[in-house]
Amino acid sequence: MxxxxxxxxxxxxxxxxxxxxxxxxxxxxxxxxxxxxxxxxxxxxxxxxxxxxxxxxxxxxxxxxxxxxxxxxxxxxxxxxxxxxxxxxxxxxxxxxxxxxxxxxxxxxxxxxxxxxxxxxxxxxxxxxxxxxxxxxxxxxxxxVELMRTVQERLFPPSPLHVAGYEIAGAVHSAEAASGDYFDFIRIPDGSVGLVVGDVSGHGLGSSLLMAETHAYLQALADACTPVDEILSRCNRFIYRDCPEDHFVTLFFARLVPGQRHLEFAAAGHAAYRMGQDGCVHRLQATGLPLGLLENARIPSADAVELEPGEIVLIPTDGIQEARTSEEELFGLKRMWDVVHQCRHTPAMEIIQELCASARRFSHPRPPQDDMTAVIVKVLGDESKSATLR
The missing domain is CATH 3.40.50.2300 (Response regulator)
Structure with missing residues (x-):
């Protein structure tokens, strides 16, 4: 012995x-x-x-x-x-x-x-x-883990969210009991709404704890009504102090004003996409490094985007497009957008559910290797402008 x-x-x-x-x-x-x-x-x-x-x-x-x-x-x-x-x-x-x-x-x-x-x-x-x-x-x-999953689910906001001029939904499909993915709808005191999608490197319990910490920082910073670039830059400094060396957070933060078709965003190593009524897709590029890599890294804002009625904005995590078969074939961006285009007339939440289901069917019988998360924004016509945030 x-x-x-x-x-x-x-x-x-x-x-x-x-x-x-x-x-x-x-x-x-x-x-x-x-x-x-x-x-x-x-x-x-x-x-x-x-x-x-x-x-x-x-x-x-x-x-x-x-x-x-x-x-x-x-x-x-x-x-x-x-x-x-x-x-x-x-x-x-x-x-x-x-x-x-x-x-x-x-x-x-x-x-x-x-x-x-x-x-x-x-x-x-x-x-x-x-x-x-x-x-x-x-x-x-x-x-x-079950307790963590329960607590984590309470962090996710009710979905869909109805905002004047928009239909918005978000969902997380975890690869394990606890997720490193994150989405949020943040009510900002000036009346605007923040849309957040984040992805902590890896998945499981450790990533979910860092995700919960990121959630708390963003809620507090957004409550101060600071611009989106300042929110992400400050959040990066907080995350850097607490983040293990082998972890980082990609994050997309968009700001919408009810009744206006004006999108402001800053993105830390995380891209989003716009699809017009004609099916053409435009990429909203990351504006800075992922959070937690460099203490003083700044995450600048991109030029504001003017949206058109009928457009769809998709903010996904990479678990959808990187779903793969046993032969390592990727689901990919084209399949992802084919699903969105085919479902464009259905409610935003149904589009997300079909996206994740399609990715899982594509990779079956291989189980999901990563969390799948998305927020979808459907830009509505002029008749919806009288709606209120509720």
């Missing part, structure tokens, strides 16, 4: 002869290095549980100060995670079944006990206890 300490076994047995026999048997036949501590009654065993910290307990149910399953219950409550192998002078199948149901790793009858049975039972008890501990740890992680 190298530098690992010997296995610590607590033997709870009132018969000194039986205790000595078990000790000698283990010394001769047990292949794992061990230390054996002996307790002649339950009270002593309870004390040794605290002082000796045993890795394994061999327990006689019939003791001077306790008997039957009450003996097991009392000790098991004190050491719920320590494996216990029960020894008994009674070959009672009902008691044996009850003991195992209560948490005993095994039930051994003294009259049929031999070296092979004893050592095998102890080895199996140790292995089962290790497996059960791993399962408990895994369940704990699952619960934490």
């Amino acid at each position: 190298g530098n690992e300490r010997a296995l610590r076994i607590l033997l709870v047995e009132d018969e000194q002869t039986d205790a000595e026999l078990i000790r000698r048997t283990l010394q001769r036949r047990f292949s794992i290095p061990f230390e054996l501590v002996h307790a002649p009654d339950l009270a002593t065993a309870r004390q040794l549980v605290d002082t000796a910290s045993p890795d394994l307990i061999v327990l006689d149910l019939s003791l001077p100060d306790s008997s039957g399953l009450d003996t097991f219950r009392c000790l098991h409550e004190a050491v719920a995670d320590t494996p216990i192998v029960v020894l008994s002078g009674y070959d009672d199948e009902d008691v044996a079944a009850d003991a195992v149901a209560l948490g005993a790793q095994d039930y051994l009858v003294k009259s049929s006990l031999d070296a092979h049975v004893l050592t095998r039972a102890l080895r199996f008890a140790i292995e089962r206890a290790k497996r059960q501990a791993l399962e408990r740890d895994l369940e704990h992680v699952r619960n934490q």
Whole structure:
């Protein structure tokens, strides 16, 4: 076992002869290095549980100060995670079944006990206890991830969003339980609305935590009514201080004014697209580096874009276009825009759902390798200008 300490076994047995026999048997036949501590009654065993910290307990149910399953219950409550192998002078199948149901790793009858049975039972008890501990740890992680997923979903805004002159929707489809992708609709105090799509490098729990941090920074900065370039530049400084070296955040931040067809944006390593009624697509290029790479990097604004009725603005993460088959063929930009063009007359949310579904069908049976996220803005006609943000 190298530098690992010997296995610590607590033997709870009132018969000194039986205790000595078990000790000698283990010394001769047990292949794992061990230390054996002996307790002649339950009270002593309870004390040794605290002082000796045993890795394994061999327990006689019939003791001077306790008997039957009450003996097991009392000790098991004190050491719920320590494996216990029960020894008994009674070959009672009902008691044996009850003991195992209560948490005993095994039930051994003294009259049929031999070296092979004893050592095998102890080895199996140790292995089962290790497996059960791993399962408990895994369940704990699952619960934490589920909690993170629930919290994360609450960060995403209700969708679709109705703004005068626009129909807007967004959605995240995670590759794992927690996502590193992010979208948001931010109500800015001057009456405008900010549209955000972000993608933290990688995916999973670590990326989702950085995403939540980015969400908090953007909400606070946008509330100060600063221009979009200042929002992203300041956010970059905050993210740089907290971001691990192997992580960064691409992010597109657009600002719309209800009733106007005027789009302002700044983009940190993240592109968006416009599609006209004729199907022609124009790329809205990134204006700066991803967040978290350089502390003092500035993310300037692009020239404002004047939108036309019938246009569709798509702000995706790369999980859609980079979906790929087992042969590494990419879904790609052309397929992405073919889907948008075919669905252009359907609601914005339906376009997003079909985009993600098409990418998954394309890569099937290969599971998604990255999160898929998009915000879609449909520019409405003049009749919609009287609508209000709600």
